[in-house]
Amino acid sequence: MTSAVVALSLVGCGGGSSTADGGNSGSSSENASKPLVWYNRQPSNSTTGELDKEALNFNKDTYYVGFDANQGAELQGQMVADYIAAHKDVIDRNGDGVIGYVLAIGDVGHNDSIARTRGARKALGTGVEKDGDIDPSPAGTNTDGSSSIVKDGKIDGLDFTIRELASQEMKNSAGATWDAATAGNAIGTWSASFGDQIDVIVSNNDGMGMSMFTAWAKENKVPTFGYDANSDAVAAIAEGYGGTISQHADVQAYLTLRVLRNALDGVDVNTGIATADEAGNVLEEGVDYEYNEEDRSFYALNLAVTAENYTDFMDATKVYEPISKEVNSETKKVWLNIYNASDNFLSSTYQPLLEKYDDLLKLDVEYIGGDGQTESNITNRLGNPSQYDAFAINMVKTDNATSYTSLLK
Numbered sequence: 001m002t003s004a005v006v007a008l009s010l011v012g013c014g015g016g017s018s019t020a021d022g023g024n025s026g027s028s029s030e031n032a033s034k035p036l037v038w039y040n041r042q043p044s045n046s047t048t049g050e051l052d053k054e055a056l057n058f059n060k061d062t063y064y065v066g067f068d069a070n071q072g073a074e075l076q077g078q079m080v081a082d083y084i085a086a087h088k089d090v091i092d093r094n095g096d097g098v099i100g101y102v103l104a105i106g107d108v109g110h111n112d113s114i115a116r117t118r119g120a121r122k123a124l125g126t127g128v129e130k131d132g133d134i135d136p137s138p139a140g141t142n143t144d145g146s147s148s149i150v151k152d153g154k155i156d157g158l159d160f161t162i163r164e165l166a167s168q169e170m171k172n173s174a175g176a177t178w179d180a181a182t183a184g185n186a187i188g189t190w191s192a193s194f195g196d197q198i199d200v201i202v203s204n205n206d207g208m209g210m211s212m213f214t215a216w217a218k219e220n221k222v223p224t225f226g227y228d229a230n231s232d233a234v235a236a237i238a239e240g241y242g243g244t245i246s247q248h249a250d251v252q253a254y255l256t257l258r259v260l261r262n263a264l265d266g267v268d269v270n271t272g273i274a275t276a277d278e279a280g281n282v283l284e285e286g287v288d289y290e291y292n293e294e295d296r297s298f299y300a301l302n303l304a305v306t307a308e309n310y311t312d313f314m315d316a317t318k319v320y321e322p323i324s325k326e327v328n329s330e331t332k333k334v335w336l337n338i339y340n341a342s343d344n345f346l347s348s349t350y351q352p353l354l355e356k357y358d359d360l361l362k363l364d365v366e367y368i369g370g371d372g373q374t375e376s377n378i379t380n381r382l383g384n385p386s387q388y389d390a391f392a393i394n395m396v397k398t399d400n401a402t403s404y405t406s407l408l409k
Contacts, residue, residue, distance in 0.1 A: 031408040035061040035263035035390040039256045040346070041339065042066055042297065043401040046109030055401035056296045058408075061263040064297040065255045067247040068290060069112045072227070072302035073119025076245045079304050080202055080225050081123045081155050083242055088158055093222075094196040098152075099160045102190050103167035104212060105138055106204035107177035110398065116204045116227060117167075124162045125153025139167045143194050165197055166190050170208050176372040180344065183208035184215040191216050198222055206233035206244055207344035213241055228345040229305050229313050237310040246313055248300035249345075250320035251288050253353035255298045257334070258323075260390040261361045264332045272323065273298075279325035288322075317352040319360075326360045334358070334365045335385065336392035337378045341369025346394070370396060375403040382407050 042064050043055035056064055084091050084099055091099060103120060106113040117136040121127030127134035128151050139149040143165050153162040170182040183203065191198060201217050201224040203209030209226030210233050217224045223242030226233050233244045255273065258281075262271050273289075276282035283289055290299050305313045336354070338346045351367060358365040366388070370378040375396050385391070385408055393404050 029409075031385045032405075033059050033061075034385075034388070034408070035260045036405075036408075037063050037065055037256055037259050037390075037392045038401070039065040039252070039392055039394055040350070041395045041398050042111060043395070044111055044398045046397060046399050049111050049114065051295055052399075052401050055405065058401075058405050062296065063259050063269075064295065065252055065259065065300075066112075066297065067252060067300040067302060069115040069299075070119070072245050072247055073112075073115040073117075074122065075119075075302050075304050076116060076202075076225065076227055077119040077121070077123025079243050079245070079306065080120060080200065083223060083225070083306075084155060084160070084162075084200065085158060087223075088160070091199055092160065093199050096197070097160060098197070099162050099199045100143075100165040100194070100197040101162070101200040101202055102165050102187070102198055103139075104183045104186065104201070104203040104208040105136075105167055105169045106208065107171070108136070108138065108169045110177070113178075113204045120202050121150060121153075121164070124164075125155065126150045126162055126164045127153075138169050139164055141166045141193075143197065165194060174373055176340065176342075178205055178207060178340075178343065178372075180207040180211040184211035187212040187216045191220070195220075200242070201225065203227070205345060206230040209233060209241070209244070210236065210344075228349065229303075229316055230344055230349055231314065231316040232348075234305055234310050234313045234316065237305070237307055243304065243306040243310075246303040246305050246316075248288065248302065248320075249316065249349050250318065250353055251283065251300040251323070253350055254283075254320065254323045254357050255289065255300070256336075256392055257354065257357050257361050257363055257365075259298070260334060260392065261327070261329065261332075261363060264389055265329055272327070277327060279327050281323045281325050281327070283323060288320075316349045317356070319353070319356050324360070327362060329362045331362045331364055332389040333387065334363050334390045334392060335368070335382060335388040336365050337368040337370060337381075337394055339370045339378070339394045339396045340372025342372060365392075370394075372396060375400050379403050379407060 043052035114136040118134040150164045172179040203226045206226035206228040213224040225242045226244045229246035272281040
């Protein structure tokens with residue numbers, strides 16, 4: 001990923017500045033020029049992963065805010081491999097010379113889920129190349145090692161065979177992905193079928209990981225590795241949860257609203273990001289985040305959370321000190337949706353952080369919670385975009401950017 005400082009100055013949105021009570025009745029063309037941030041789910045083709053450049057360039061004040069999915073995925077995979085190496089004397093529960101793991105896949109069409117599946121398989125040596133990259137497809141059941149989707153792997157310096165015993169997309173009957181309850185049911189099925197062959201559990205996120213941990217792994221002392229550094233997962237490290245990855249949600253939440261604030265104020269997009277604002281808020285590029293100019297995307301950088309450092313991450317909703325100072329700006333109104341109100345990371349970590357930063361950045365944010373299944377459940381509640389000054393959008397499916405932009409044209 002290339003990292004660059006944004007060198008353009010943004011002009012504040014004209015769109016007929018609205019009041020907080022929604023009294024404005026601007027035109028659709030004005031709405032189309034208002035600041036827009038895609039966050040958490042990058043506009044892209046859910047099959048190929050190709051970015052939707054039209055959505056990312058909807059207007060001059062459009063950006064994406066997320067995290068470096070590949071860096072985080074590789075970090076998670078390495079965390080699992082390091083744990084296995086550090087516990088080589090006890091990790092093989094049935095002594096068969098095979099370290100078996102099961103993998104909870106969040107959403108087969110989501111770039112982050114694809115990256116995390118690839119990251120785990122790369123670090124554990126179980127990945128099979130397909131179309132120039134590791135195949136991220138669910139393997140189903142693979143207790144005998146005969147799958148064509150994954151292969152038996154090795155970790156340098158260890159005599160064990162590493163085998164992905166089973167993996168599946170955690171999608172419920174209503175169509176919601178990243179589903180924690182489905183993951184809890186899956187570990188029940190897997191443990192009943194091949195219990196003491198399971199030495200490690202890997203999950204694309206903490207919501208699913210914690211469901212599997214509480215349902216079976218904790219009692220059976222099987223290390224479980226997730227992603228997101230949700231507060232309950234971090235606390236569970238003291239009880240045997242193997243580890244998680246902080247995607248620097250504090251930085252992401254700040255960037256989501258900061259980019260909008262800067263556009264609304266007509267200042268350089270780097271204000272309070274790469275360069276300090278008047279209050280002293282500033283981030284360190286290359287440490288806290290990276291910016292990809294071509295993709296118009298800000299990516300927070302990830303941190304591994306393990307037994308060695310988990311006490312530093314106990315409060316996932318704590319404001320990040322370098323960006324904790326209140327700005328002096330006119331209050332503006334923002335429409336922001338969360339694709340699934342039941343998503344553990346978004347509801348328990350991201351939104352509480354957003355709610356803290358909206359106060360600091362003087363933004364009156366209306367939070368819309370979706371059902372995690374259909375865009376219409378969200379878009380139906382954007383009936384009058386003219387009453388808002390800016391928009392932050394978290395799609396159900398990464399392909400569906402036009403479901404939102406069509407309402408602003």
